[in-house]
Amino acid sequence: MSTKVCNSCKKIMRFQDTHCKTCGAEYKKVTPKWIVACAVLAALGFGVVVGMDKNRESDKKTVLQPVETNFSSSNVVIEFNECKGRVKAVQSAVVGTQYKSAVLVDTDIAYMARICTNDGSVLITCSASDRKMVTTKSNDCPL
Incomplete structure (x- = not known):
């Protein structure tokens, strides 16, 4: 019974x-509350995992397509600390002039700075993981 x-x-x-x-x-x-809570967490976890794959695919497509068409880019293989030092030297050279300069990213793995010029700007990116310095010339200066 x-x-x-x-x-x-x-x-x-x-x-x-x-x-x-x-x-x-x-x-x-x-229905016990712990069963309901587990079911909700499992559904959210599944949604995040499925959503991450879609976001990664869209991120890859975004990276491959250039955002603006009026720029040119070049890259050089260089150690991260040397790259960062060169960018800081260029920035210190334009201090006190009419050219604006700003550090956009400063972390242990990446350094990014934009320096305005007469005809646009130069975006310099240093990457520790790639050991590269990427220089991108653009026709505008958003600073």
Whole structure:
């Protein structure tokens, strides 16, 4: 014979009873909250994993397509610290002139600075993982 537990007084009831004999409360089957929480977390986790693959594919497409058509780019293989030093030297050379300069990224793995010129700007990027310095010339200066 199967049993169930009253939700109000927590006393054991017979399986066929619809009301508790002790407190008179009606028995309602309740799904435990931890099961609901696990199901929600599993659904969210699955959605994130599936969504990440789609985002990676769209990121690859975005990287491969140039954003603006009026620029030219070149790259040189160089150690990260040497690259960063060269960029800082160029920035210090234009301090006090009419040319604007700004550091956009300064981390242990990447350094990026933009220097405005008479006819646009130069974006210089240093990458520790690639060991490259990428110089991109553009017709505008958003600084």
